Amino acid sequence: MKVQNKNRQWTLNIFMMFVASVFILPFVLLIISSLTDEVAVVQYGYSFFPKEFSLDAYSYLWDQRGQILHAYGITILVTVVGTVLGLTMTAMLAYPLSRKDMPLRNVLGFLVFFTIIFNGGLVPTYLVYTNLLDLKNTIWAQIIPYLLMNGFNVLLMRTFFTTTIPDSIIESARIDGAGEIRIFRSLVLPLSLPILATIGLLMATMYWNNWFNQMLFITDPGLYTIQNLLNRIMTDIQFLQNSDLASDASAAADLPSTTVRMAIAVIGILPILITYPFFTKYFRKGIAVGAVKG
Template sequence: MKTRTPLFIHLIFWFFVCCTVLPLLLVFMVSLTDEMTIIRNGYSFFPAKISLEAYRYLFLDSFTIIRAYGVTILVTLTGTGMGLCLTALLSYPLSRRDFPFQKPLAFFIFFTILFNGGLVPWYLVFTQLVNVKDSVWGLIIPGLLLNGFFVLIMRTFFATSIPMAIIESAYMDGAGEFRIFAQIVLRLSTPVLATIGLFYTLNYWNDWFNSMVYINNSKIYSLQYLLNRILLNIQFLVQNTRNNHASEQIAAMPTETVRMAMAIIGIGPIVLAYPFFQKYFIKGLTVGAVKG
């Protein structure tokens, strides 16, 4: 017999949906609003005057935006794939109670979550020893490629969701460790792989700090850093022209609407990617978060 969900549960979920969707809709509508209308009337879901000036300004040099998109997509796909491989390869031994260095290695990973060496040593290691400055690897490796928190989530999933009896049966059939890992463990771990993959994707897509620290070559700027530079340039020009009583055309550059247009441009592809991970997301996160 089917039970009906109480009405207040539906209302609660609709409330949270509105809290999520309405701000995004407001950002989109503001990005389509005339700058002077924003200054006079403030933000509105129903702008008095529609304008595409913000998008026109951003795409004055469309090739630069497209190139930054390409760099960010390449970095996101490469970093997510490599991060998932390294995370799985480290998490699986930690989930095995017969692994001799399980506890010391788990403590070391947990320690890296709580403490770090600071910005200066971090910068010197990746520029002097690893030498990733002004290369795509500078957007992939530092601080993003392997995350201790993700390792602990995946380790717990392996320990609680992969029956040891299956692994023992595979041993009896003559399978080695790598074959068990590749053909059994990974195939049973789609939820946690999709969840951690989504986390890595979000981290790489939204990252701008590595570009600021390691990249001087404008041809390999990430999308988020490029958009941030555009906004800073607009603010600098507007502020200085107002102080110097320069031309009204420069002083009236679209500051607020460009900020919102950048948000829409930046989140577009990542919003489209979420539905592919969604059906695995909750299961992978909740199972992997239970203490093993």
């Protein structure tokens, strides 16, 4: 029996290693490709064992390090502010929805669920943020559209509150004289670290990778985030390659257009890859507990 269990465990370990490699190897190939010579990539394609290593792609981006560092600063600001505010608003809405004694609880829960299925549409959203709120070319145009929360995150946190925090603990706090704000701040939030870390990571990733709102509302280069700036760099390279001007054509011939795409992707995802392992424990627990039931 022990031999069978051991063999089964080895089989599961090998299978999970294979699954993990399926997800990890593309990132490894991405990094190696960004360090490969442009000519080698064009001639031999992408490979884990390139013919010739080169730092030309990163050298090209290094020449624009001033813009990239500024864009990183804007991205970090937007991500931190948006995540903190969004997480606060999500928790403050999800907690009342988790209380069975809250009036109109089901109606408000339905309205939150309704936003998952339907939205206002692109044109009305653009008109509201540009004409009514006048957010175009402001830092808030990159924060507020996603700050108005996500129905899935609200329902996920509400489920966590309902299934994880016993009513008896809250009743005990009320007997001791604690108000709702004190209970929420001193009791509920400390017990909800897994779901807060989970939703916080989801929000941070969303803000970090967001470029669509910037495409709609941002035309000032001083407000470009890293995603928007890297996308603009790729557009400039493509423009030079398709240009009919002799000077532009000769300059484009020396650009590492293929490998620079890989380097841009590495720069864009590297901070997320570095921070994600620190939240894995909370992310796994938060998703597992928060999705027990709706």
